[in-house]
Amino acid sequence: MSKSSLAYWQEKAEKLTIEGRAYINGGYQDAAAGQTFDCISPIDGRHLVKVSACESADADNAVVAARQAFEQGKWRGLAPAKRKLVLQNFADLVEQHGEELALLETLDMGKPISDSVHVDIQGALRSLRWTAEAIDKIYDEIAPSADDELGMVTHEPVGVVAAIVPWNFPLVMACWKLAPALATGNSVILKPSEKSPLTAIKLAALATEAGIPDGVFNVLPGFGHTIGKALALHNDVDTLVFTGSTAVAKQLFVYAGQSNMKRVWTEAGGKSPNIVFADAPDLDKAAQAAAAAICFNQGEVCTAGSRLLVESSIKEEFVGKVAKAMKHWQPGNPLDPETNVGAIVDQSQQSRVLGFIEQAKSQGGSLKQGGNSVSPVENGFYIEPTMFDNIANHMDIAQQEIFGPVLSVISFDTMEEAIAIANDSEYGLAAGIWTSNLSKAHRVAKALRAGSVWVNQWDGGDMTAPFGGFKQSGNGRDKSLHAFSKYTEVKATWIKF
Structure with a gap:
């Protein structure tokens, strides 16, 4: 049966097994409170799966796992070249599961399967591979100094990154965030939109299979006013990155100010x-x-x-x-x-x-x-x-x-x-x-x-081109080397001989 036929994708959809649970510390698990919500396909109103509705307790569990992984250094302590190889392996697995991910994307949010295959999957792969390849090509700096001093400027991973992504390009937007966050050595908690969580949930298992250590990449599905808010207010989340509406972006800055002044980077609305x-x-x-x-x-x-x-x-x-x-x-x-x-x-x-x-x-x-x-x-x-x-x-x-x-x-x-x-x-x-x-x-x-x-x-x-907006379309940039600055802290070390 031809992949260019409706019958091929309908048959594949009928045989598809869909995972709806959260992914924390290297494994799938139900939400702590046992709550779920129905994932309904906009194509024909069919029920796809019950998805874990994560809340504050799940945020705490994921942040603890992410923080422990970060402090233990089992990911950030790897040489950049070794992180690159793992991320390249991750991309290969995404490519191998490309049809399944494309089908999940289409069933979940309604986009044409041809776009899911040729635009979304390919965009995710480009993001993962380009970012992985870049990470061991970036140098730190030596400051101009006197003969008896050495000034060093280094870029270090920020720590625990929470990424909240939208429903319109779930997989691509996730990879725009997680690729540079992981490449620079951070732990990541991904919160997909409740309207389209399925590819993010699948992605988590592929990350573990690729060799990303437990706790380094976690996925918490659920609603913005519960799990999204919990992550934004969490005092042990160091950076929050977001793509979505301007109204929500503004609220995230408020939450950051009410908690630990976490860095907040947003790509918000447009009227181009x-x-x-x-x-x-x-x-x-x-x-x-x-x-x-x-x-x-x-x-x-x-x-x-x-x-x-x-x-x-x-x-x-x-x-x-x-x-x-x-x-x-x-x-x-x-x-x-x-x-x-x-x-x-x-x-x-x-x-x-x-x-x-x-x-x-x-x-x-x-x-x-x-x-x-x-x-x-x-x-x-x-x-x-x-x-x-x-x-x-x-x-x-x-x-x-x-x-x-x-x-x-x-x-x-x-x-x-x-x-x-x-x-x-x-x-x-x-x-x-x-x-x-x-x-x-x-x-x-x-x-x-x-x-x-x-x-x-x-x-x-x-x-290679940075992506982001002026005015109320947000701050910071996705893609390109400019994206890396969102996920690192700049440190000056001055040594007296």
């Missing part, structure tokens, strides 16, 4: 502008990219190009091209490799997205495409990719992160106006520019308050 000038080199390619920027992963992307800024002189023509391109993005069964738009993660998120669509209609937005819930699979949660024209930037649809396939078209007349509209947001995660004018591209890129700017493309870059 995609700016198309009349002199764009290829309007057809720009339109296809604009459609993909809002339709990919059902629009459940922090860098979704949700605000499409189009120069007035080409707006009518370009909107028509985008509408045509969006017709190729249609919801279907996520287990079908031909599907490019899957299910919305759950019913509450579907209702939230539909609410923004109705609000945009009431505020004067012109619905050009989509706007309805659909049912390619019975009992699932699906929404047509949607585009609104004649949107003013002050409208809710243009200011709030929707996290769904809803595009707002906003017109502008000058470069200065485009920059002003693009920057008129509390967020600053990403932005796109389409122009054939090199000077304009540089001027606009420099003026945009965003952590990533892509010229004549959307979502450019690789593991």
Whole structure:
């Protein structure tokens, strides 16, 4: 049976054994209080597994295990080259279990299986392998000093890291955090979203099989207001890293201040502008990219190009091209490799997205495409990719992160106006520019308050490029060597001869 067929993945799903327990100190275990929650697939409403609902006692157990492992030095005490080999082995095991992990990702949060296989698994592998390979290539420093002194600047692991990751790219976001945290010698406690915990739970056993010592990598599924809060308030967690909403990110800073002033690094919301000038080199390619920027992963992307800024002189023509391109993005069964738009993660998120669509209609937005819930699979949660024209930037649809396939078209007349509209947001995660004018591209890129700017493309870059935001899109950076600074302390040692 071909892997490119729906029947192949349906049969594989029927035979899949799913683990739902927490992973602490090298083994799976129930939550201390015995509580669970139901993991429901958004594809068709099927019950997948009961998942451990961890709380404060579980946080304590995991932190004790992580701290003991750190103090014993059984991981941080390894030479960087030896940690690299273990992490490379970890990546190999992820690759070997790639189909299983991809299927868990699709069943759990509804993304198309083709994306899970070719985007999510591959992204996780790149993160693990690139980070592992980098760790024994990074040098500490010798300070300039007198002949009778030696000044050393070293980077040491921070200790116990709690990582809270979102539901839209569960595996990739987890690896963006845990790869540099583990590479630099820390112990890690991973808290996946309650909406998509399954790949994180599976990942834990693979880490142990790869040779990561017990206690160094733990996974605590559960809810943000229980286990997430417990980790954020824990006095023996040294660093908290987070990807998710801006509202939750703000609360985590409060918890850090109420506890031990742990370092908090966040990648939060986005409302990314995609700016198309009349002199764009290829309007057809720009339109296809604009459609993909809002339709990919059902629009459940922090860098979704949700605000499409189009120069007035080409707006009518370009909107028509985008509408045509969006017709190729249609919801279907996520287990079908031909599907490019899957299910919305759950019913509450579907209702939230539909609410923004109705609000945009009431505020004067012109619905050009989509706007309805659909049912390619019975009992699932699906929404047509949607585009609104004649949107003013002050409208809710243009200011709030929707996290769904809803595009707002906003017109502008000058470069200065485009920059002003693009920057008129509390967020600053990403932005796109389409122009054939090199000077304009540089001027606009420099003026945009965003952590990533892509010229004549959307979502450019690789593991060498830092990722993170300005303003209320967060602080710190994932990916690249810049990510390592979140997981290390800088120490100055001054020696008198």
